[in-house]
Amino acid sequence: MKSQHLVPLLLMSWWMAVAATPAPAAELAAVVARGELVWAADQEGGGPHVFPDPDAPQRLTGFEVELAKLIAAELGVKARFQQGQWDRLPLLLGHPADCVINGIELLPERRRDYHCSRPYFAYGLQLIALRDGPLDTVETLAAPGPAGRWRVGVLTGSAAELFLRSHSELEVDAIGYDGTIDSLEQVKSGVLDAALMDDCIFNFYADRFAGLRAVGRPFGGGYYTVLTARDTPRLSTAIDEALGRIIADGRLKTLYDRWDLGGRQQILALRDAAEIPVATRRSLRELAIETLPLLLSAAGMTVLLAGLSFPLAIFAGLGVALGRLYGPAWLRPLLTTCVEVVRGTPLMLQLYAIFFLLPQVGLALPALVAAVLGLALNYSAYESEIYRAGLKAVPLGQFEAAVALGMTKWQALRHVVVPQAVRLVMPPVTNDFIALFKDTSVCSVITVIELTKRYSVLALSTGRIVELAVITALLYLAMSWPLSLLSRRFETGQEQRP
């Protein structure tokens, strides 16, 4: 590799490492001085944990909102909520959050990487399926279903996902979602065979999903814990002691009873909670052996998404540009409106509509197809604008010379104008291809696990945020570097052409 390539590569890796290293966390004294305990959670995760109050959506409610207030009051401060994406909440520790209170399961890996408080809630895993569907017991998952392997939705990075991934003997494809309601919606619309989640979540939403039922009793399970950073031992101890007092004087039982969470059973389960062991730290070699295949296959998904969607975007974009410039008069405002709507709405929303809303009108697309279509649709709007500029940049004399030879309008475009426009727009189009590579990460909202998502899941499960960030950055660079070189070649080619 040439040194001019090596320098930005190293800079990038260094930046990733710095960006991924948590800032020093605020200790107890700083929290008290500030007068606020900043606790992180994801309101998209839903009830009964943390969710917008249906009667006043600007206000948050949930049993963890009340628990956070109780803990903060014990520390003599106020509680302040910090929103974050659930599977990345621990990244907020130190800055801007002091602790995470959001159904975080107590696991050996978490005990190794963070400070985990004493448990404050006991959960079981509940399988949920269509009321009249073929799944009637959990054991059914051991054999293939009528359509092959069972498709089961889980919250990405949750204990439910870990359970399914560690039970490879089950005939199950675990599909990761960013929110719990999403997977229930997908079971309802028939895209998924079942969902697996903490029992309290389904109990909370059961009325809204009357067509779904709990399959068998809750199983597996464990405890929720309050996460704090490893470098705030005093804050961790204070939170631990606060929880002890809230449990001992019955306030936690009262809180759980008010939320219909079985206060007495919870307190008994917490009393009998066994000590969770601390996971051992893996060597870099072990880490690489364990994570590299997963990261590489996720990188493969990134390449697949970009490689399939971009050609579609280019062809659609060119078609739209031609339609807007040369199509019939009635078509032009229609295409202009389409371009403005697509450009004016976020890619995430478009993916969401294709994947979650189309099944409700009877068109359920596989996640990969939905992702490719969504990316192609979004980028086609941008490509069409680039092509429009390219087509307009070809001198009118070229078109006139072609039609003067007796070519039809479309022959002149096909043989004379479009080939020249394509050459003109090559550099910006290649540039967009690189951007698309990185935008594929948005597809995780519709369960497609590509490189960024895989990184964030692995970083949390292994706690090796920095090392994995560097590996991931290098993989992205390896993918986009050839495209950058290609783009530069096109540009040089154009400079040489008069």
Next chain:
Amino acid sequence: MIDIVGLSKARGGTRVLADVSLRAGEREVTAIVGPSGGGKSTLLRCLNGLEAFDTGAVTIDAHRMQPGPHPARVLERVRRDVGMVFQQFNLFPHLSVLENVALGPRVVSRLPRAEAHGIAEAQLARVGMAAFAAARPATLSGGQQQRVAIARALALGPRVMLFDEPTSALDPAMSAEVMETIVSLARGGQTMVVVTHDHAFARRAATQVVELVAGRITRAGPPAEVLGE
């Protein structure tokens, strides 16, 4: 062969052509002269439908064009029989010289590639550009580019050739080289209409000269009569 009757055209409220009538027979060379902005190029562009006109009629060979926008079918037929050479050459920069000339036969006449290339080579030889078949247009001089443009128009075997100030963008040496090509075509019996400022050329090659001033024909007749000896 060419019959223009009462042609008028306005653009943005301004009259560009006013009641222009003109006849030219087969093998005739008509030179259109006159000051800039007099409507010469517009008249020429009306002959192959690059511009529509408001009143009058144009008949070229068996094709008749009426006022208003021309139907695509009429235009395609007219243009197959009427070749056009532009002031700015308008060669296709993404194609080689050979492909520039072969594109018409290949796309418009739907000939196989080999046959189209054969025609292109013959036309390039006719204008003395055979040695440059593989070159890109951008590597050629202006005079060479214009000769390729002439070969490109000839490749479809047009019955009439239109030249729109074919040497205005060229220096005198290159201009002479292109004029020689056009004169030899004229001597070969090609019917043509040439918009030009070059009176020497008009005297040498034209069978009739038409002077257009402010959209009206002010003088018309044999070169010696219109331009003087």
